[in-house]
Amino acid sequence: MTKQTPLTEQILQRKKKLEVLQEKCGYPYPNDFKPDTSIAEVRNQFEEKDSEELEKSGKKFRVAGRVMAIRIFGKAAFTVIKDATGKIQLFFQKSTLGDEKYTEFKKLLDIGDIIGVEGTLFKTRTGELTINVEIFRILVKALRPLPEKWHGLSDVEVRYRQRYVDLIVNDKVKEIFLTRNRIIKLIRNFLDERGFVEVETPMMHPIPGGARARPFITHHNALDMDLYLRIAPELYLKRLVVGGFERVYELNRNFRNEGISTQHNPEFTMIEFYQAYATFEDLMDLTEEMFTYLLKEIKGTTKITYQGSEIDLTPPWERITLREAIVKYAQIPQEKISEKEYLVSKISKETDVKLSGEESIGELQTIIFEEFVEEKLINPTFVTHFPVEVSPLARRNQKDPTVTDRFELYIYGREIANAFSELNDPADQLERFKKQLEDRERGDEEVPPEIDYDYIRALEYGLPPTAGEGIGIDRLVMLLTDQPSIREVILFPLLRRKKEEEWS
RNA sequence: GGGCCGCUAGCUCAGCUGGUAGAGCAGCAGACUCUUAAUCUGCGGGUCGCAGGUUCGAAUCCUGCGCGGCUCACCA
Numbered sequence: 001m002t003k004q005t006p007l008t009e010q011i012l013q014r015k016k017k018l019e020v021l022q023e024k025c026g027y028p029y030p031n032d033f034k035p036d037t038s039i040a041e042v043r044n045q046f047e048e049k050d051s052e053e054l055e056k057s058g059k060k061f062r063v064a065g066r067v068m069a070i071r072i073f074g075k076a077a078f079t080v081i082k083d084a085t086g087k088i089q090l091f092f093q094k095s096t097l098g099d100e101k102y103t104e105f106k107k108l109l110d111i112g113d114i115i116g117v118e119g120t121l122f123k124t125r126t127g128e129l130t131i132n133v134e135i136f137r138i139l140v141k142a143l144r145p146l147p148e149k150w151h152g153l154s155d156v157e158v159r160y161r162q163r164y165v166d167l168i169v170n171d172k173v174k175e176i177f178l179t180r181n182r183i184i185k186l187i188r189n190f191l192d193e194r195g196f197v198e199v200e201t202p203m204m205h206p207i208p209g210g211a212r213a214r215p216f217i218t219h220h221n222a223l224d225m226d227l228y229l230r231i232a233p234e235l236y237l238k239r240l241v242v243g244g245f246e247r248v249y250e251l252n253r254n255f256r257n258e259g260i261s262t263q264h265n266p267e268f269t270m271i272e273f274y275q276a277y278a279t280f281e282d283l284m285d286l287t288e289e290m291f292t293y294l295l296k297e298i299k300g301t302t303k304i305t306y307q308g309s310e311i312d313l314t315p316p317w318e319r320i321t322l323r324e325a326i327v328k329y330a331q332i333p334q335e336k337i338s339e340k341e342y343l344v345s346k347i348s349k350e351t352d353v354k355l356s357g358e359e360s361i362g363e364l365q366t367i368i369f370e371e372f373v374e375e376k377l378i379n380p381t382f383v384t385h386f387p388v389e390v391s392p393l394a395r396r397n398q399k400d401p402t403v404t405d406r407f408e409l410y411i412y413g414r415e416i417a418n419a420f421s422e423l424n425d426p427a428d429q430l431e432r433f434k435k436q437l438e439d440r441e442r443g444d445e446e447v448p449p450e451i452d453y454d455y456i457r458a459l460e461y462g463l464p465p466t467a468g469e470g471i472g473i474d475r476l477v478m479l480l481t482d483q484p485s486i487r488e489v490i491l492f493p494l495l496r497r498k499k500e501e502e503w504s
Numbered sequence: 505g506g507g508c509c510g511c512u513a514g515c516u517c518a519g520c521u522g523g524u525a526g527a528g529c530a531g532c533a534g535a536c537u538c539u540u541a542a543u544c545u546g547c548g549g550g551u552c553g554c555a556g557g558u559u560c561g562a563a564u565c566c567u568g569c570g571c572g573g574c575u576c577a578c579c580a
Contacts, residue, residue: 009549010514010531069540076537093537111530125538148515148529150541155515157572169515212580258579259505352577366580390580408580415580446579485573496571 010145017108018141024104025137033116033139035064040085042121043129051123061131063088064116064139066168069149072106078130081115089130090117096134105136111149112142112168160493173488179298180477180489184251186297187271187473190290196247196273201236203229203253209455210234210393212446213256216266229255233272234393234468235455238422241274241466242458249273251473262485263414265474266494274422274468280405283419283469284382287409288315291380298480306412306482309378313411317380322369322403325383330372343368362387362402377410392432394420416476419469426459 021028042061046054065081065088075094080087094102109115118135147153152169159166159173166173188198206225208215210232218227233250240248251271260266275282295302295313302314326332336342343364347353351371359367365387377383385403388396394404406420423429433456436447477489487493 008514013531071539071542072536073539073542074536076539078539078542080540089540091538095537124540126540128538128540130538145514145530148541150529151516153515155511155572157511158515160572214579256579259577261579262574264579363580370580386580418580498571 011143014110014141014143014145017110018143021108021138021141028138028141030137030139033064033137034062035083035116036062038085039063039065039081039083039088042088042131043086046121047129054121054123058120060118060120060134062116062118063131064114066142067109067111067113067115068146070109070111075102077105079109081117089124089128090119090136091122091124091130091132092136093132096132097136101136108141109138110142110145112144112146113138114140114142156487157495160487160495161498163491176477176481176483176489177491179481180473183294183298183477183480184473186294187290187471188251190293191247191249191273194247196249196275197245199237199240199245199248199250200252201233201240201250203255205230207448207450207452209448209452210236211254211256214258214445216255216257231256232270232470234470235452237272237274237468238463238466239455239458241276241422242461242463246276246464247274260494262487263475265486265490268486268490269473270470271473272468272470274466276464276466278467279465280384280407280419280421280467283467284317284319284407287382287417287419287469287471288317291315294476294480304480304482306479307484309412311379311412311479313380317382317409319382319384319407321385322365322383322387323385325373325381326365326368329376330368332368337365340364347371360387360389362389366390374410374415375413378412380409380411380416382407382409388432391420392436393423393429395423395425396428411479414475415472416479417469417471419467422463422466422468424459424463424465426456429459430456 018028042063063081063083065083067079068082068087069078069080071078077092079090079092081090092102092105097105116137116139117131117133119131119133122130122132124130147165147169153159153165159170167177192198204218204220204227205215206227208228208231210230211234213231215228215231218229219225220227232254233252237248237250249271250273252269253267254270255267256264257266258264275286278286291313292302292315295304303310303312305311320328323337327334327337330346332343332346338361340361343361344355344357344359347355347364347367351367353367353371355364366389369383373383384405384407385397385400386394386406386408388394388402388404391404391406394406397403397405404420406418408415409417409419423432430451433448433451436444437451440447440449474486474489477483478486481489483489
């Protein structure tokens with residue numbers, strides 16, 4: 001015999017037990033045990049009852065779950081099992097189960113196995129609600145040991161790569177994803193109540209558009225056609241507004257072929273919604289309402305703590321134009337706000353941004369905003385009227401055509417939402433697409449490689465005056481669950497692939 | 505892509521200025537009928553991320569590579 005690693009040794013131990021099980025009861029992966037209640041239900045109903053009441057009822061319960069702890073005392077033992085709803089303690093007694101079953105329990109059961117039990121409730125001397133097991137079956141034999149019971153699993157790489165183990169062992173991780181689910185349901189509920197229709201538009205686009213980002217490229221064999229995973233659903237959703245869906249939303253994945261960080265995952269979840277006959281100002285009100293609703297349901301308050309910082313999300317939120325913001329937070333003198341030389345010199349002196357020299361005033365103002373202002377916007381702030389050059393799909397402001405009727409919502413220095421009154425002038429839209437194409441020719445890879453003429457055609461049929469908004473769901477969940485990294489709110493974040501030979 | 509940090513038993517971690525590796529949990533054998541990190545006795549378990557180099561000798565020092573984390577850049 002060659003030496004075994006401890007892991008294979010433990011797996012072999014468990015496989016041996018599996019074989020014994022097979023001899024005793026046939027195929028060891030049965031699927032005929034039906035629990036008649038959940039652990040949470042049992043707890044809710046009987047947690048408050050005393051031993052006497054429990055004993056008197058004598059009612060039997062069938063529950064199933066994963067074994068999380070085993071404590072053996074000779075002829076009796078406690079275990080803890082966990083199902084989707086919670087944990088409960090089980091009591092195994094030789095005198096109740098009989099020699100054979102008790103030995104099976106003692107010799108074949110491991111932490112991590114999934115069992116089904118039937119028994120009556122009682123309370124231990126320390127008052128813990130416990131099932132006195134009369135019947136039990138091993139439903140699934142776990143061949144691999146769970147991480148240590150006290151420290152659990154903390155290696156982040158293993159937590160992300162083997163999220164199933166993370167979820168078994170770290171209850172708080174599961175909580176995050178349950179909260180994520182609630183947030184998503186609440187958002188749907190909020191919009192549904194206001195007459196929005198949820199739709200699903202393509203995730204494979206012949207022309208990427210709707211945002212500024214590099215796309216993933218894929219290929220359809222039968223049509224022999226390259227396709228791009230969508231970077232945003234925007235242009236399709238606005239086509240639907242043209243088609244008469246006056247209030248639509250889509251809540252799903254976008255894909256951007258860019259860097260990975262604590263704020264970025266290549267595939268991420270976004271909601272975009274569009275409301276005809278509304279303006280970006282209406283959407284600021286709507287956004288405040290939506291967040292207030294979410295906070296009330298999830299947190300019970302509009303004041304939260306994120307990574308140690310107090311954030312007050314009680315509306316109304318500050319509304320400030322981008323130009324005002326750079327005056328206020330970047331100390332740009334009011335009279336220099338559109339002075340190219342001043343802006344260029346400020347950027348070159350005080351930041352690492354490398355300028356090409358071809359930037360417009362609006363682009364320079366936007367750079368100043370990003371470099372000096374964003375990080376200071378801790379409490380929720382609507383920054384409005386972004387320059388038209390950086391807002392190719394937004395409607396021009398009618399008093400000042402150099403800016404757009406647009407806002408971005410910042411919380412804790414992060415962009416959480418982006419919204420604008422939609423550009424519905426097909427001629428202006430075509431001009432802006434052409435401008436983008438010029439940028440592309442100058443090497444800007446984040447701009448679509450060709451003009452989406454079908455979108456222009458749709459505008460020519462007439463897009464009602466509309467406002468639309470996108471909210472990054474992952475970042476919102478991070479905020480509401482106080483998580484520092486986007487990977488903590490995405491079940492399976494993208495990681496570099498590991499070589500197969502490292503499988504163990 | 506740059507910088508910094510990490511990678512030691514299945515898990516959580518020790519391991520000093522170089523002398524060929526240790527604990528707890530988990531596992532195995534045994535004792536134990538109210539524990540909840542149960543306890544007690546005994547035992548087994550390692551390609552120290554990988555590959556080179558320096559050295560009489562490397563988990564430890566050096567170089568390269570891999571994977572991960574943070575961060576900067578990039579990402580409106």
